[in-house]
Amino acid sequence: MIAILLLILSGCSEKNETIKEKPEAEPEKAVEEEAGNVQKKDEVKKDSILTEIEAVKIPKTIEDFANSQPGKLTSNFSYEKETASWPSLHTLEGIESELTEHLRSVAGETDDVDKLYQSLIYYIGNSAYPQVVKELLTFKPEFDEPYLPEPEQVSEETVQENAAPSKAIIMLDASSSMLLNVDGEQKMKIAKSAVRSFAKTIGSASEVSLYIYGHAGSQENKDKQLSCSTIDEVYPLQKYEEEGFYQAVDGVEAKGWTPLAGAIKKAYEVSQSLDGEITLYIVSDGAETCDGDPIAEAKQFVQGQENRKVNIIGFDVDVKQENQLKAVAEAGQGAYFSAKNTEELKSTVIQKWVPPGLIDIIGKQWSTPKGTFTVAWMNMDIHKMALKISDAINVEQGRFMGAANVMFAEGLITEEQKKNLIGKIEEHGERLKQLTNQLKEQKLKEIDDEVNRIDKKINDWAERMEQIRAENEQ
Structure with a gap:
């Protein structure tokens, strides 16, 4: 009986020890699960960033250009800084460290030069484009039209x-x-x-x-x-x-x-x-x-x-x-x-x-109005607005080039990738300048068309007045 009792007690003790051991194993499992969740979150975050970068619209029309979104790191940059005629030599001042970390993450996910190029627009695109491009896009030539009364409007x-x-x-x-x-x-x-x-x-x-x-x-x-x-x-x-x-x-x-x-x-x-x-x-x-x-x-x-x-x-x-x-x-x-x-x-x-x-x-x-001061003044305004857009493009180009150099210096891209990336940047700048020139020429033509409309209106009125005078003299 004593032996049987000892055997039973021994079994209960082992069972209790087994029960006690289970909670000790659960924290390890929780840590593993938490690490797995963090990894999944990081993957989702990385996927999300690449998805947003790939969605960046590269301007191909004037409307695309006018609706450009500012870069994530440059959205608070002042209009004066973004359209400076003489941009700072330190193009990434204040954002270089943060930008480098973002680009490191992107480069760790893809070596596609097109995506790297889009990431530059995504992070450091010029914030002044919506204002400076729309200013020229919405310009309307408005001349102070003449008062050309009909004879019946006047009495002695x-x-x-x-x-x-x-x-x-x-x-x-x-x-x-x-x-x-x-x-x-x-x-x-x-x-x-x-x-x-x-x-x-x-x-x-x-x-x-x-x-x-x-x-x-x-x-x-x-x-x-x-x-x-x-x-x-x-x-x-x-x-x-x-x-x-x-x-x-x-x-x-x-x-x-x-x-x-x-x-x-x-x-x-x-x-x-x-x-x-x-x-x-x-x-x-x-x-x-x-x-x-x-x-x-x-x-x-x-x-x-x-x-x-x-x-x-x-x-x-x-x-x-x-x-x-x-x-x-x-x-x-x-x-x-x-x-x-x-x-x-x-x-x-x-x-x-x-x-x-x-x-x-x-x-x-x-x-x-042909050849008058007003026309010359209006044409000058068009050229000034177009020049301001060009200044903004140059500011952005300088920033992009600086970012490409940083990526190469940090070992994020190869020399061949850098060469291809710079080619994309230059092509981007040239495209924006072509769009600017097209818009400038369009607005200059609108001025000419309006001048010709008013000129025709005046000439038509003058001809009718001469005809009326001739008829009254007969």
């Missing part, structure tokens, strides 16, 4: 009532609200075009000056005093001269508050030393925001002067703003006109502000 009565003033003072609102869009175009750009057209036309009979307000500081409270106290004459009162006026308008940028009262007061102060008829022409997209009283200033401008008035166009204004602008025009013995969109602004400027008595002069003044 309207000619006498709307004679051109001897002096025209134009005031352009450049407050921050002019940065907003109407009909998909910035209000400031639309207003500039309308003002240029008007000045060119009225300038054939009147001396012209241009004042701007709201262009200083910003719309923030800290800049209110600066913005409200800055009213500048950018084109002094004189005979109209196209190049000077164009440059004066072109340099205006919308920024701050709306000192309408201050602008009218400035015109009053200047007018004290002037003789003859003076009309103040204001294009504004809002009411006073500088705590002034534009109604009182308009009254002072015309007080005791029958030959002075204030004409206002409210461009895309709400009811409250319109009511104030109407009251200002009324106080200034002038007229208020509303323009809700691009077409209304341009037509109102010409049809309501241009005196009908200028029709014969207009016919001579509005000659073909």
Whole structure:
């Protein structure tokens, strides 16, 4: 019995020891499983990176170029750095170490030169392409078209009532609200075009000056005093001269508050030393925001002067703003006109502000735009935009070449691979430059086409006017 009892106890002890041993083996299994999961995750990550790199679209069209994605390591690089005319010699400064590790991983997965080339675009492609290419791609030639009225639009009565003033003072609102869009175009750009057209036309009979307000500081409270106290004459009162006026308008940028009262007061102060008829022409997209009283200033401008008035166009204004602008025009013995969109602004400027008595002069003044300063200026803008794209390409090319040298120095690619990779980089740069040149030529042609359209419009109108005059003389 004692022997049997000992045997049973011995068996239980062995069983307990066996049970105790099992938990000791489980951690080893867990470690193996965890290592296996990590390996699988690394493989998935590597596969994911290669998949993303292989999906990189190499630009073959202008649209592809404009929609280029910035590199993962260069997406935060500034526009100025990415389009520098004289790029830094240290092309990989700040990202070389991180880039090398990424390229090491890629080179460890593939020795395909095409994929290595795509990895350069993926990691260090130029971040400025979307902005700089789209700027040229979306460019539209817009000339200040002539006012070519039909004879029935003019009567002797309207000619006498709307004679051109001897002096025209134009005031352009450049407050921050002019940065907003109407009909998909910035209000400031639309207003500039309308003002240029008007000045060119009225300038054939009147001396012209241009004042701007709201262009200083910003719309923030800290800049209110600066913005409200800055009213500048950018084109002094004189005979109209196209190049000077164009440059004066072109340099205006919308920024701050709306000192309408201050602008009218400035015109009053200047007018004290002037003789003859003076009309103040204001294009504004809002009411006073500088705590002034534009109604009182308009009254002072015309007080005791029958030959002075204030004409206002409210461009895309709400009811409250319109009511104030109407009251200002009324106080200034002038007229208020509303323009809700691009077409209304341009037509109102010409049809309501241009005196009908200028029709014969207009016919001579509005000659073909061919060979004019405006065309040359626009062509120059196209070349500047194309050059900026070329600068961006050169910056990217330098970075790619630097990366190829790093890969070779780190032993990630062979000399033969480096040679082939550099060939791909040069081919890429040449392709982008060809696309840029194609786009530049396309835009230059659009300018020529628009010039020819306007030229034909003027010639057709002139022929009809001559025919009508001939018929009336018979």
